[in-house]
Amino acid sequence: MPKTVSGTEFRKMIISGAKVLEINRTKVDSLNVFPVPDGDTGTNMSLTIQSAVKELGMCSSNRLSELCDAVSKGALKGARGNSGVILSQLFRGMCSEIKNYEEITIKAFARAMENGTKVAYSAVSKPKEGTMLTVARMMSEFAKSAAPKYRDFKVFLTDVIAKGEEALAKTPELLPVLKKAGVVDSGGMGLLCVYRGFLSVASGEEVAEDAVLDASAKTDEDVFGDNSDIINLDLGEIEFAYCTEFFVINLKKQTTLADIDKLKEKLMAIGDSVICIGDLELVKVHVHTNNPGQALQYAVELGELDRVKIENMLEQNRALRAKREAEKKEMGMLAVCAGDGIAAIFKDLLVDGVIEGGQTMNPSANDIAAAVQKINAEHVFVFPNNKNIILAAEQAKALVTNRTIHVIPTKNIPQGFAAALAFNAEVSAEENKTDMIHSMDNVKAGQVTYAVRSTSVNGFNLKEGDIIGLDDKKILAKGETVDETLLALIGRLKESMHEIITLYYGKDVSEEDAEALAAKVAEQFPDCDVDFHYGGQPIYYYIVSLE
Numbered sequence: 001m002p003k004t005v006s007g008t009e010f011r012k013m014i015i016s017g018a019k020v021l022e023i024n025r026t027k028v029d030s031l032n033v034f035p036v037p038d039g040d041t042g043t044n045m046s047l048t049i050q051s052a053v054k055e056l057g058m059c060s061s062n063r064l065s066e067l068c069d070a071v072s073k074g075a076l077k078g079a080r081g082n083s084g085v086i087l088s089q090l091f092r093g094m095c096s097e098i099k100n101y102e103e104i105t106i107k108a109f110a111r112a113m114e115n116g117t118k119v120a121y122s123a124v125s126k127p128k129e130g131t132m133l134t135v136a137r138m139m140s141e142f143a144k145s146a147a148p149k150y151r152d153f154k155v156f157l158t159d160v161i162a163k164g165e166e167a168l169a170k171t172p173e174l175l176p177v178l179k180k181a182g183v184v185d186s187g188g189m190g191l192l193c194v195y196r197g198f199l200s201v202a203s204g205e206e207v208a209e210d211a212v213l214d215a216s217a218k219t220d221e222d223v224f225g226d227n228s229d230i231i232n233l234d235l236g237e238i239e240f241a242y243c244t245e246f247f248v249i250n251l252k253k254q255t256t257l258a259d260i261d262k263l264k265e266k267l268m269a270i271g272d273s274v275i276c277i278g279d280l281e282l283v284k285v286h287v288h289t290n291n292p293g294q295a296l297q298y299a300v301e302l303g304e305l306d307r308v309k310i311e312n313m314l315e316q317n318r319a320l321r322a323k324r325e326a327e328k329k330e331m332g333m334l335a336v337c338a339g340d341g342i343a344a345i346f347k348d349l350l351v352d353g354v355i356e357g358g359q360t361m362n363p364s365a366n367d368i369a370a371a372v373q374k375i376n377a378e379h380v381f382v383f384p385n386n387k388n389i390i391l392a393a394e395q396a397k398a399l400v401t402n403r404t405i406h407v408i409p410t411k412n413i414p415q416g417f418a419a420a421l422a423f424n425a426e427v428s429a430e431e432n433k434t435d436m437i438h439s440m441d442n443v444k445a446g447q448v449t450y451a452v453r454s455t456s457v458n459g460f461n462l463k464e465g466d467i468i469g470l471d472d473k474k475i476l477a478k479g480e481t482v483d484e485t486l487l488a489l490i491g492r493l494k495e496s497m498h499e500i501i502t503l504y505y506g507k508d509v510s511e512e513d514a515e516a517l518a519a520k521v522a523e524q525f526p527d528c529d530v531d532f533h534y535g536g537q538p539i540y541y542y543i544v545s546l547e
Helices: 007-023 025-029 041-057 064-078 081-098 106-123 132-149 153-174 176-181 186-202 220-224 257-270 292-300 313-327 340-348 365-373 390-399 413-421 429-442 482-493 511-524
Strands: 242-249 271-278 282-289 304-312 329-337 353-356 377-383 404-407 444-450 455-457 460-462 467-470 475-479 500-505 529-534 542-546
Touching (some): 007 025, 007 041, 007 186, 025 041, 025 186, 041 064, 041 081, 041 186, 064 081, 064 365, 064 390, 081 132, 081 390, 106 132, 106 153, 132 153, 132 186, 153 186, 242 271, 242 292, 257 271, 282 292, 304 313, 329 340, 329 365, 329 429, 340 413, 340 529, 353 365, 365 377, 365 390, 377 429, 390 404, 404 429, 413 444, 460 475, 475 482, 482 542, 500 511, 511 529
Parallel strands (some): 329 353, 377 404, 500 529
Antiparallel strands (some): 242 304, 271 282, 444 467, 444 542, 467 475
């Protein structure tokens, strides 16, 4: 490979990085510190970079400046979980450097890596060494110091990856929890997969085409239909005023398929949202333009026009703006949760919107931002209810310009309930934010689930299938039955000031079993009022709250 990388090759590198990561997604997922069924680092990173690839697919130019904007925007929109957010920030930092060049030299790529590391570190409030940040930093430090020695991208990237593997091997020494679990950092492994994809392009090798997105994983398009750009379009300024649709029928004898392609090119020059599909029998056309007459003139050269429809989007936009403005309230709330029972409780607490998510299914920054957009309020309080979603919620702020997002850093469902209960429509947003954050201090929470592999962690020797009880930081109990484990977990969590114990039973637990267990809890902890509710959550047999 030559000394520089062109826009075309940069596009291929991102796509190849996504493919290698997807191929190894399950392997990266399996490197989870805790043996609980929430190992989704690989999935989060893969969905994040797939979003960047999707945005690249909509970029018709191979100029580095435009490609970099697409990668940054796509990765930001798709960022999921802590690992996905960090990956999106690495791309953002790299792209903000690369976009300044016509071609990427080895020195420029090294500078981009350094900037990517800087931006990623600044995105995390308390960066921890022994994570993918460490791997990114050690790779970028090596790249910066060694870049002048290299004349070939293939050799350069090979050595950068070798340094990354060395950094990854050190992560258990830097983060004791990794050492105890006997694994390296999963995010670091995911990052190396991306770089191996880069290297494939530098080596002129093709990555297997069978690396496709898991059909069971919801993309933004699945969630939002064709309106995944709602964040950028939401009642903002409209560049093209007229939505123009029509068919071309009875095409002229001299019209060719090449003419249909040319029509599409002409329409792209006068508008956006262009659809121009069909054959020599029928062509369907859709375009947003300020000159619908010109669009019709281009098309009539190919054949007859049929079912012409032109709508004034400016007028539609004005009417919608007026309606939404009239209905707008000062404050609203959005909760992230899994389980129809949990969602119903949030709605009973007057939460305006609920977005599905939690362990194994972290919503992206784009998902959260789109859900915020649907709440017609000036201030929206977001309850992530999972420590791995907090960063994506913070990231959503950059995607929403017409609302103020206040992320309340709830790490579990009971904290989310407490924050929602603390809401008072009569006081200011700042007072509510303060009250909500303080409310989290009054609740302790735990979950009961099962071990997905055998390991030793937090002083427990666990076998696959063991029932385990944990809080947001560590495993506190294990047992052979769910009931035994929950009682032991409550014993570890309970303090003298606690007066109420509430159980939320999951989708794999019957109401009868939950009722019987609540009675056992009441018997063992007679100084507390005990209640139970249907949560319907996956993964966790029970979520328990102590107040």
